[in-house]
Amino acid sequence: GAVVHWFKCDLRTQDNKGLHMASERAREKGVPLICMHIISPQDFEAHFTSPVRVDFVLRTLEVLKEDLGKLDIPLYVETIEKRKVIPGRILELLKEWNASHLYANAEYEVDELRREAKMVHSCLENGIAMEVVADTCVVSPGELSSGTGKQYSVYSPWFRAWTAHVHSNTYLLDLFDAPNKNPPNARANLTKLFDTAIPAAPANKKLTDEEKKRFRSMWPPGEHEAQARLSKFATQAISSYRDKRNLPAACATSSLSVHFASGTLSARTAIRTARSHNTSKSLNAGQEGIQTWISEVAWRDFYKHVLAHWPYVCMNKPFKPEYTNIEWEYNSAHFAAWCEGRTGYPIVDAAMRQLNHCGYMHNRCRMIVASFLAKHLLIDWRMGERYFMEHLVDGDFASNNGGWGFSASTGVDPQPYFRIFNPLLQSEKFDKEGVYIRKWVKELEGVEGSAIHEPYARGMGKKAREQGYPERIVEHKESRERCLLRYKQGLGRE
Numbered sequence: 071g072a073v074v075h076w077f078k079c080d081l082r083t084q085d086n087k088g089l090h091m092a093s094e095r096a097r098e099k100g101v102p103l104i105c106m107h108i109i110s111p112q113d114f115e116a117h118f119t120s121p122v123r124v125d126f127v128l129r130t131l132e133v134l135k136e137d138l139g140k141l142d143i144p145l146y147v148e149t150i151e152k153r154k155v156i157p158g159r160i161l162e163l164l165k166e167w168n169a170s171h172l173y174a175n176a177e178y179e180v181d182e183l184r185r186e187a188k189m190v191h192s193c194l195e196n197g198i199a200m201e202v203v204a205d206t207c208v209v210s211p212g213e214l215s216s217g218t219g220k221q222y223s224v225y226s227p228w229f230r231a232w233t234a235h236v237h238s239n240t241y242l243l244d245l246f247d248a249p250n251k252n253p254p255n256a257r258a259n260l261t262k263l264f265d266t267a268i269p270a271a272p273a274n275k276k277l278t279d280e281e282k283k284r285f286r287s288m289w290p291p292g293e294h295e296a297q298a299r300l301s302k303f304a305t306q307a308i309s310s311y312r313d314k315r316n317l318p319a320a321c322a323t324s325s326l327s328v329h330f331a332s333g334t335l336s337a338r339t340a341i342r343t344a345r346s347h348n349t350s351k352s353l354n355a356g357q358e359g360i361q362t363w364i365s366e367v368a369w370r371d372f373y374k375h376v377l378a379h380w381p382y383v384c385m386n387k388p389f390k391p392e393y394t395n396i397e398w399e400y401n402s403a404h405f406a407a408w409c410e411g412r413t414g415y416p417i418v419d420a421a422m423r424q425l426n427h428c429g430y431m432h433n434r435c436r437m438i439v440a441s442f443l444a445k446h447l448l449i450d451w452r453m454g455e456r457y458f459m460e461h462l463v464d465g466d467f468a469s470n471n472g473g474w475g476f477s478a479s480t481g482v483d484p485q486p487y488f489r490i491f492n493p494l495l496q497s498e499k500f501d502k503e504g505v506y507i508r509k510w511v512k513e514l515e516g517v518e519g520s521a522i523h524e525p526y527a528r529g530m531g532k533k534a535r536e537q538g539y540p541e542r543i544v545e546h547k548e549s550r551e552r553c554l555l556r557y558k559q560g561l562g563r564e
């Protein structure tokens with residue numbers, strides 16, 4: 071017999087609830103624990119998973135395989151082309167391994183939830199117990215509801231409830247130990263499984279050699295890296311997080327999103343660690359930094375709760391149905407300029423180039439470029455949402471969809487539609503000296519002073535033109551008016 075853990079977006083051995091439970095079950099039954107991971111090119115296609123994220127996952131699997139190997143636990147990895155075939159193939163493997171139990175941590179996207187619900191039944195019909203475990207959030211969806219018994223759709227009251235819930239259920243932050251070592255004969259009996267290699271990226275998600283080199287030095291894989299990054303952040307930067315987190319040039323955020331997204335770090339561990347650095351009893355700047363960071367990590371929980379409660383957000387629908395009828399522009403030249411960072415708005419262009427170069431973008435800039443696409447260009451926000459998924463190393467459906475809904479004012483707890491970010495003011499406020507812009511927009515490197523925020527209007531047009539920096543593709547004032555009108559029309563208010 072055997073007990074099996076199916077790794078998905080939880081690629082770590084420490085503080086992994088499903089894996090821990092599987093390991094305990096195996097120990098109780100005196101059978102080995104087998105771990106598996108399925109790679110599905112069709113799933114990647116359906117979720118627009120970026121090649122850089124696929125590469126990160128594959129490299130993380132190498133780390134995971136090695137760590138598990140030290141515990142005599144095999145990690146079996148198989149590529150399955152057609153996603154429909156996955157449940158059947160897993161059942162076949164479970165039978166082949168004579169497994170009595172299958173454990174997996176829950177994912178809240180509709181396709182995954184439905185698939186797992188069906189699998190629980192088909193396993194049961196075959197005498198196998200499948201347990202789907204709530205692990206990814208600190209407070210799981212379903213745990214919090216407002217006074218009237220409804221799911222919160224506004225973050226602030228939700229966060230108050232979240233905080234109170236964590237305070238009164240401190241076990242929610244307890245650590246789940248890494249799995250036990252397998253029995254001594256496991257290695258000999260399961261040699262074939264130990265011998266399977268981690269596959270290369272599927273054809274639809276390959277990186278070029280140049281990209282491999284670039285991304286691999288930026289995003290070292292695995293849970294040890296995540297732990298190291300977390301402790302460095304918690305000891306060196308978290309205390310100034312509140313004051314600097316909105317400044318893209320400051321590198322003041324944790325850069326842990328890739329690890330949360332792939333599950334190389336658990337949210338529990340992140341929050342436990344942050345709290346443990348809070349040594350002060352009085353409210354000081356350092357403590358406020360910690361509080362603010364915890365409230366940001368909680369946004370991740372919030373958007374997963376939203377996804378679990380309103381699954382139609384997974385189906386290309388805006389959270390607010392009344393926003394369905396906005397008439398979007400499908401101007402492909404504008405969309406291409408946005409994607410490539412050639413809009414003529416330096417802060418927007420810097421941010422898009424950071425995304426294209428790193429597979430990552432600073433949070434403030436994500437809000438600026440998302441708002442710019444949806445409101446200044448009036449391009450369907452779902453095109454931007456998709457472009458983000460196709461390029462982000464930390465692409466996560468719930469957070470990305472939530473962020474786009476916020477920025478386009480179509481989502482849960484959104485910006486009111488009539489609040490339209492002015493890219494120039496954002497730029498002057500959050501990248502005052504233009505350090506971030508000069509880093510990413512090479513054509514503007516030589517532009518000095520405040521002209522960096524709008525070179526053509528501030529006497530640096532000649533230089534910008536010589537260097538090949540484009541003029542604005544739309545004007546702020548006109549775009550703003552067009553946007554207000556179109557949103558009003560869409561809402562039937564005009």
Ligand code: FAD
Nearest residue numbers: 323324325326327366367369370433436465466469470473
């Ligand atoms: P830190 O500031 O150090 O925050 C710590 C962690 O808290 C993050 O790693 C993340 O897990 C969580 N977090 C912080 N802010 C948010 C937020 N607004 N929403 C949800 N979780 C948050 N985040 C993703 O992980 N994946 C995405 O695909 C994604 N897409 C986004 C799209 C848009 C349009 C916007 C506005 C935001 C998006 N975010 C997304 C949220 C946020 O921008 C990133 O989590 C953050 O920039 C990651 O950097 P960091 O790890 O240094 O964050």
